Amino acid sequence: MKIDRRLLINFDWVFLGVVLLIGVIGILNIYSASHNLYVRGEPLYTKQTYWLLAGLMMMIVTFSVDYHTIVRHAYLIYALSIALLFLVSLYGDITHGSQRWLVLWGFSFQPSELMKLVLIIILARYFSDNAQKGYHLGTILILLAIVGVPFYMVARQPDLGTAMFLVLLFVSIVVFVGVGKRLFIWAVSGGMVLAPLCWFVLKDYQKERILTFLNPERDPLGTGYHIIQSIIAIGSGSLWGKGFLKGTQTQLKFLPEQQTDFAFSVFAEEWGFMGVVVLLFIFLALILWSLKITRNSRDLPGALLAFGVTMFVFWGIFINIGMVLGLFPVVGIPLPFFSYGGSSMVVLMMGAGLLMNVSMRRFILQP
Amino acid sequence: MFGNRDRLDNYDPKKFRKKIRVVTWLVLCAFFVLIARMWYLQIVRGDTLRQRSENNRIRIQEIKPLRGLIVDTHGDILVDNQPSFDISIIPEIAKDVVGIEDRLRKLCDWKEGGLFFEQSLLTVGKPFVPVRVARNIGRDKLAVVETNSLDLPGVIVDVVPVREYIYGKMMAHILGYVGEISAFELEGSAPATYRPDDIVGKYGIEKYLDGPLKGKSGGEQVEVDVAGRRLNVLGRIDPTSGYRIVLNIDSDLQKVCWDAFREKAGTVIVMDPRTGAIMAMVSRPSFDPNLFNRGISAEDWKELTTNPLCPLQDRAISGQYPPGSTYKMIVAVAALEEGLITEETEISCDGTYQMGNRTFRCWKKRGHGTVDLHRAIVESCDVYFYHLGEMLGVDKLAEYARRLGFGSRTGISLPGEKAGLVPTKEWKLRRFKEPWQKGETTSLSIGQGFALVTPLQLLRAYCALANGGTLYRPRLVKRIETEDGQTIGEFPPESEGSIPVSRENIDIVKHALWGAVNEPHGTGWALKRKEKDVCGKTGTAQVISLPEDDEDQKDEVPYRFKDHALFVCFAPYAAPTVAVAVVVEHGGHGGSAAAPIARRVIDGYFNLQQKRHVR
Numbered sequence: 001m002k003i004d005r006r007l008l009i010n011f012d013w014v015f016l017g018v019v020l021l022i023g024v025i026g027i028l029n030i031y032s033a034s035h036n037l038y039v040r041g042e043p044l045y046t047k048q049t050y051w052l053l054a055g056l057m058m059m060i061v062t063f064s065v066d067y068h069t070i071v072r073h074a075y076l077i078y079a080l081s082i083a084l085l086f087l088v089s090l091y092g093d094i095t096h097g098s099q100r101w102l103v104l105w106g107f108s109f110q111p112s113e114l115m116k117l118v119l120i121i122i123l124a125r126y127f128s129d130n131a132q133k134g135y136h137l138g139t140i141l142i143l144l145a146i147v148g149v150p151f152y153m154v155a156r157q158p159d160l161g162t163a164m165f166l167v168l169l170f171v172s173i174v175v176f177v178g179v180g181k182r183l184f185i186w187a188v189s190g191g192m193v194l195a196p197l198c199w200f201v202l203k204d205y206q207k208e209r210i211l212t213f214l215n216p217e218r219d220p221l222g223t224g225y226h227i228i229q230s231i232i233a234i235g236s237g238s239l240w241g242k243g244f245l246k247g248t249q250t251q252l253k254f255l256p257e258q259q260t261d262f263a264f265s266v267f268a269e270e271w272g273f274m275g276v277v278v279l280l281f282i283f284l285a286l287i288l289w290s291l292k293i294t295r296n297s298r299d300l301p302g303a304l305l306a307f308g309v310t311m312f313v314f315w316g317i318f319i320n321i322g323m324v325l326g327l328f329p330v331v332g333i334p335l336p337f338f339s340y341g342g343s344s345m346v347v348l349m350m351g352a353g354l355l356m357n358v359s360m361r362r363f364i365l366q367p
Numbered sequence: 368m369f370g371n372r373d374r375l376d377n378y379d380p381k382k383f384r385k386k387i388r389v390v391t392w393l394v395l396c397a398f399f400v401l402i403a404r405m406w407y408l409q410i411v412r413g414d415t416l417r418q419r420s421e422n423n424r425i426r427i428q429e430i431k432p433l434r435g436l437i438v439d440t441h442g443d444i445l446v447d448n449q450p451s452f453d454i455s456i457i458p459e460i461a462k463d464v465v466g467i468e469d470r471l472r473k474l475c476d477w478k479e480g481g482l483f484f485e486q487s488l489l490t491v492g493k494p495f496v497p498v499r500v501a502r503n504i505g506r507d508k509l510a511v512v513e514t515n516s517l518d519l520p521g522v523i524v525d526v527v528p529v530r531e532y533i534y535g536k537m538m539a540h541i542l543g544y545v546g547e548i549s550a551f552e553l554e555g556s557a558p559a560t561y562r563p564d565d566i567v568g569k570y571g572i573e574k575y576l577d578g579p580l581k582g583k584s585g586g587e588q589v590e591v592d593v594a595g596r597r598l599n600v601l602g603r604i605d606p607t608s609g610y611r612i613v614l615n616i617d618s619d620l621q622k623v624c625w626d627a628f629r630e631k632a633g634t635v636i637v638m639d640p641r642t643g644a645i646m647a648m649v650s651r652p653s654f655d656p657n658l659f660n661r662g663i664s665a666e667d668w669k670e671l672t673t674n675p676l677c678p679l680q681d682r683a684i685s686g687q688y689p690p691g692s693t694y695k696m697i698v699a700v701a702a703l704e705e706g707l708i709t710e711e712t713e714i715s716c717d718g719t720y721q722m723g724n725r726t727f728r729c730w731k732k733r734g735h736g737t738v739d740l741h742r743a744i745v746e747s748c749d750v751y752f753y754h755l756g757e758m759l760g761v762d763k764l765a766e767y768a769r770r771l772g773f774g775s776r777t778g779i780s781l782p783g784e785k786a787g788l789v790p791t792k793e794w795k796l797r798r799f800k801e802p803w804q805k806g807e808t809t810s811l812s813i814g815q816g817f818a819l820v821t822p823l824q825l826l827r828a829y830c831a832l833a834n835g836g837t838l839y840r841p842r843l844v845k846r847i848e849t850e851d852g853q854t855i856g857e858f859p860p861e862s863e864g865s866i867p868v869s870r871e872n873i874d875i876v877k878h879a880l881w882g883a884v885n886e887p888h889g890t891g892w893a894l895k896r897k898e899k900d901v902c903g904k905t906g907t908a909q910v911i912s913l914p915e916d917d918e919d920q921k922d923e924v925p926y927r928f929k930d931h932a933l934f935v936c937f938a939p940y941a942a943p944t945v946a947v948a949v950v951v952e953h954g955g956h957g958g959s960a961a962a963p964i965a966r967r968v969i970d971g972y973f974n975l976q977q978k979r980h981v982r
Contacts (some may be wrong), residue, residue: 229423233408233420236417236421237409238410238414248423269420277405279399295383297380318397324420
């Protein structure tokens with residue numbers, strides 16, 4: 001295969017640089033959160049470095065292959081992902097009462113993370129194919145099926161956080177593509193009617209989390225403990241932070257899940273408001289750059305892919321940080337490129353690859 | 368290729384550009400919200416939350432002070448602190464807590480209940496905080512635990528100081544005992560003086576002087592992690608031990624008293640008539656205050672509280688007895704002072720005394736014949752005093768009794784002292800809604816009837832006669848000093864004024880008291896010694912009055928109806944240095960039951976004096 005010179009010229013070094021910067025800050029942060037934590041085998045920060053490198057390789061794959069080829073195989077990819085989710089429900093590892101992990105050749109892997117990216121790809125394909133068709137009962141049912149099947153499978157793991165995240169991605173893309181006013185009103189009002197009904201479907205621990213979110217002090221040693229300790233950690237960072245490796249909440253392990261979902265709290269405690277503002281500006285730069293890629297994309301599948309991945313990253317940032325700040329209930333959404341976690345890192349790097357794919361092919365017309 | 372081929376041409380970026388602009392604004396808003404929230408938490412609430420994070424990691428751990436020692440007048444230790452051993456289990460290290468507990472139980476041969484384990488503590492979520500499973504284990508069990516420590520992971524031994532009452536029962540009522548503070552005591556105390564698990568004095572000196580004894584807690588600031596594991600000691604303030612209490616008690620003399628008193632129930636008090644210092648004070652039956660160390664067992668407590676002889680009662684200060692003939696001294700000095708009689712006044716005793724339609728008898732059936740005051744006291748003639756009582760009247764008598772210290776607490780530094788009772792006409796009317804009967808004065812003049820005294824009051828009054836007229840407050844505590852001997856407070860003799868009796872009249876009475884011991888027919892004859900002349904007065908306090916004719920059957924009277932035997936004395940006659948009061952509950956005659964005890968105590972006292980002099 002001959003490499004088009006234009007691809008190299010248009011290669012998005014800025015984007016790659018920002019992603020790697022966040023990844024490295026994340027690894028340093030994980031070092032702080034886990035250096036005195038006893039783990040069997042490799043320390044977590046080393047593992048995360050490997051995951052970042054593995055993610056880079058996957059990224060090369062996802063930007064090398066023309067995104068049109070990827071979109072063309074969307075249905076196959078979707079089917080394979082659904083199959084993986086199905087395998088999880090059969091053979092998945094159960095940790096903390098939920099079945100989310102698939103262990104393959106010694107690597108554990110979360111197919112539900114991959115599903116987030118696959119959902120973007122298949123929606124890019126579907127809307128590209130049916131852009132002119134508009135909405136009627138048939139298309140609505142197909143769309144509901146596309147999101148409904150993975151939603152159901154992830155929700156019953158149970159991992160309601162990730163399942164809701166799929167819905168959020170879906171809604172973001174649908175709204176972006178464009179929805180008639182009437183349908184929009186119907187969907188919103190339908191959602192408002194259905195949402196309270198969901199209460200009865202929720203598991204007890206999920207209800208508990210929502211109630212605790214509304215009032216963390218109602219169970220300070222149980223489910224509210226996480227969020228209280230997180231807020232204490234963040235707030236105690238004050239303006240300048242306690243210093244790298246000096247966060248007491250982190251080092252004395254008052255902060256739960258500190259290398260994964262609450263990684264941001266560790267950062268906020270040790271680096272303070274100044275550090276947080278810098279980090280948030282880096283994240284903001286990443287999102288704005290992604291939106292620029294979306295805007296400059298050459299065609300509809302490219303725009304949809306770029307937008308989908310942008311939303312994937314944006315919602316991850318907003319929900320995760322909002323959660324550790326006590327703005328949202330505690331859900332297991334990692335902070336993109338930052339939290340510890342192989343599946344999330346690799347999938348996000350693949351997503352980043354897709355963005356770069358779209359970015360560097362913006363001037364190339366599909367033959 | 369896929370799908371509709373001409374869709375590429377249909378792609379209209381303009382349509383999306385507008386949407387992207389909206390999305391960009393929404394993203395900016397979202398980031399603004401995050402930063403605003405961050406500002407609120409880190410800048411606005413930063414200090415508060417920093418404080419909370421400090422509270423999370425820093426614990427203040429109290430270091431309990433050592434309780435002060437109590438020593439006797441010569442510096443011999445009466446109450447010491449001894450290490451006691453508690454066993455705790457650290458759940459996180461023990462892992463199999465139930466298994467470890469079983470092993471402990473087997474190794475130490477503990478019965479069920481010897482160990483207690485609060486299972487619920489396991490779930491609190493501080494797995495590095497030790498959970499106490501047994502208190503105050505013996506040294507044999509300690510040895511077993513120590514030698515098997517490798518098989519008992521997570522089992523730790525805490526050394527906790529406990530009180531050791533070296534003389535056990537002998538000084539129980541003086542020293543008292545300690546225990547964990549009760550909710551009631553905690554509520555009643557001044558704020559910040561006590562904490563819920565403090566050990567406080569519950570009785571005796573331990574209670575009365577708990578403040579000086581308890582010392583001041585120190586503290587340690589430690590850094591802990593989320594599991595409660597101690598990581599660093601950040602600061603430490605050492606505790607200050609409690610003050611040492613020096614008592615006037617002489618432990619050797621106390622032992623003499625303890626050994627001298629062999630009867631079931633009663634008390635012996637030894638006081639220095641020159642200063643009011645209490646040199647010994649025994650109350651029987653007694654209890655072992657060491658039982659209370661680290662919590663008394665339910666059985667022991669039940670036995671102490673249900674025992675009909677009430678071992679917990681300090682009879683010296685809270686036993687209230689009719690004074691019997693020992694009260695005659697008050698009647699005598701009152702009559703002398705009021706000028707109703709003189710030393711020479713003679714009254715004829717034929718064994719009976721008529722008051723209205725009641726006949727009062729003298730203890731000597733045949734009567735004493737004609738007696739003067741001296742003989743009346745020496746032989747304890749009841750009829751003589753019936754007459755004096757009639758002359759004085761109850762209220763005059765009460766006035767003198769009060770000024771000799773009866774009817775009110777002596778103010779000894781012990782909790783639970785009783786005031787006794789000095790009856791008056793007004794009191795009777797108030798108490799019974801009935802007027803005073805003349806016959807009641809007659810009873811009162813020989814110390815029967817309503818009058819109640821505590822042995823300590825009686826001794827104090829006699830001391831006032833012995834020292835020529837000064838009423839001293841009985842003093843148990845000599846000095847309070849710091850651990851290294853620096854005096855904090857001293858308690859010099861405390862005069863509570865002079866008794867309203869002239870020197871001559873005191874001498875008359877004193878001489879009569881000498882006669883009661885040293886002259887033939889004296890009621891205290893049992894006490895007569897050659898070397899030191901003792902002055903004393905017997906008393907026999909009726910518990911119920913028996914028909915006169917049953918005199919011979921008195922021995923068959925059930926214990927609880929037998930008379931109380933009293934004896935008060937001081938020596939030597941010329942310049943008394945020691946005074947002793949003995950009460951034998953239901954002991955019978957003062958002369959035969961109480962006086963021999965007093966004799967042994969007086970002998971013991973002078974022997975000790977001599978020994979110390981030789982040394």
